[in-house]
Amino acid sequence: MTTTASRTPAGRATPPSPETPATPATRTARTAPLHRADGTAPRVLVVDDETSLADLLTMALRYEGWEVRATGDGAGALRAARAFRPDAVVLDVMLPDLDGLTVLHRLRAERPETPVLFLTARDAVEDRIAGLTAGGDDYVTKPFSLEEVVARLRGLLRRSGAASSRPDSLLVVGDLTLDEDSHEVHRAGEPIRLTATEFELLRYLMRNPRRVLSKAQILDRVWSYDFGGQANVVELYISYLRRKIDAGHEPMIHTRRGAGYVLKPAA
Amino acid sequence: MTTTASRTPAGRATPPSPETPATPATRTARTAPLHRADGTAPRVLVVDDETSLADLLTMALRYEGWEVRATGDGAGALRAARAFRPDAVVLDVMLPDLDGLTVLHRLRAERPETPVLFLTARDAVEDRIAGLTAGGDDYVTKPFSLEEVVARLRGLLRRSGAASSRPDSLLVVGDLTLDEDSHEVHRAGEPIRLTATEFELLRYLMRNPRRVLSKAQILDRVWSYDFGGQANVVELYISYLRRKIDAGHEPMIHTRRGAGYVLKPAA
C-alpha cells in the first residue's frame, strides 16, 4: 500500500511494518527460534562489498534472531571467520580484493564444516556455481528477496546441525501445511500447486500467522529488493493465493482494510 | 468546552499535548511505562527539518515518558546519534542536506541495532523505499496521527528489546481486549470488527482508561495533524464504537458532559 495510503482521517496510511517486524520478543510468535545446541543464537557472517546490501541483510538476519557480523572484503571475511566463528556464511562471489573461490578455499581451510550461502549475479557461470554448492552449500542469485535468503540460510543451519531446534521444515496453520524442503503445500490433505512467487508469499504469511502484514512489508520481504513495480502486485498475488487455497473452504486469508492481510486458521 | 465549536481547520489548538501536559505522575495511570532494562526512559531521536512537526513529535513523545532529542538535518542526526545514543530514531527521509538513505547508512554504521521509524510523504512512497522495512523497521506516511507514530514507535522499542516491559501487544480493560499485532478486538470473548479509524480511536481510549479525554485531545491524537474537518467526527465515531462495543453489555464508554469521554471497566 505504499501507494494506496491516502487515508484522510489520520494519516494512518498503514505503513508497512507495523507490527510484524518480528524481533526476538515478538519472534516467539513466529515459527521456531532456531537456536544453537547451547541455546545461544546462531552466528552468521555476511560478506558483501555493497554496503547497502550488507546493511539490508544484516538487519533482516538480526531480525530473525541471529547474531550477525558483516564485512566488505575477503581479507576481512577471513579475519572475521577466525574471530567470530560463524555457524554459516553469506558470501558474495564478486569481491573487490580476492575472488570468491579463493575466499571460499581459505574459509574451508579455517572452518571446514561451516555452510556457505553464495550470492551471485543472475548471469554468472552456472557450472561454476554448481561446483561451489556441491558440498551441501547453497546459492541465491541477485537480486534476491529476503524471504529467499532467510529460508535458505535456515535450511543450511538446520542441516549443518548448528541449529538444534526441531529439524522439521513443515509449517502448519490450521489444515494448511507447507513443506519448505519439498515445497509441497496441502489444504485439508489436498495437494496444491503454487508458482514460485505464490509459494514465497504463502511461506511468509504462514511464518507470521494471526499477524497483520501490510502490503509494504510483504513487498519488502517477498519481492526482490530492486523491485520497482506497482504495489498492487501484492493484491494480485493474494488474489491468486485465495483462489488456490481458500476456494471451497472457509477462508484463511483475510483483508484488514487500511492495514494489510492476515492469515489465520479457519476455525 | 471552549474549544469544541471553534475548532477551525488551521486553528487546531491543543497542539500535541495530549492529555495533560504530561508529568511522570500522570503517566503512571497509563498502560505501561515501557522503561529500558536499566530502568531509565528509552531515548528517541527525532530528525525532521520542519520544525513545527519536530516540535509536535517531541512533545508527544516526551509525554509518552521518553527522553527525546530533535535535530533538523542529517549532520546533526549523526552527531546526536553518537552523543545521545538513542534507542530508536524517527527519521524524515526528506532532509535538506543529506538524503535519508545516506543518513540511514551512516546511522547503521554507527548504531546497527537501533530501529528506525521513517517519515515519508505520501507520494514519495511511489519510488519505493525498498527494503526499508525489511529489517524490522517501520514507516509512517505524512500526514500522520500522533497515535499512529507513538504506537509504531512503541512497537519498535518493544521488539528491539530497548524496552524491558512486557512484550505482549495486548491491551485489556475489563472484558474488552485489543491486540495491536493482529488488530483483533474482543468484548467478553466475542470478536468485534472495527474499521481503521474506529480501531485507532479505541486503542487511544484503552491506553488511557478511567481518564477523561476531551474531544480536542482525541482529535489531535487520533486524526492526522492536518485534518480540517468538523470536530463532531469524534462524537460520530464514539457513537459507532458504542454500537459495536457496548451494545448488549453494560456500557464502558461514558460521556462526561462538557468535558469529554471516559472508558472504564463495566464493573
Place this chain on the structure above:
DNA sequence: GCCGTTTCTCAGGTGACTCACAGACGGCTC
C-alpha cells in the same frame, strides 16, 4: 528458437469507509 508458464501492468468495478449535515434528544440552568 518455439511454446507453455509465470510475472506483472493496467484499468474498470464495487463495496466499504469517512465525513458533513441536520434534526432529535436530554440534561442543566434560571
Place this chain on the structure above:
DNA sequence: GAGCCGTCTGTGAGTCACCTGAGAAACGGC
C-alpha cells in the same frame, strides 16, 4: 417548566482501498 446548549445519530454522498479480468512481456524447458 421553558429554553438553551451539548450530545447523539440517521441519511446520504463522495472517496478510497481493494479485487480481478485481460493482455503484454519475460522466462524456461526442450
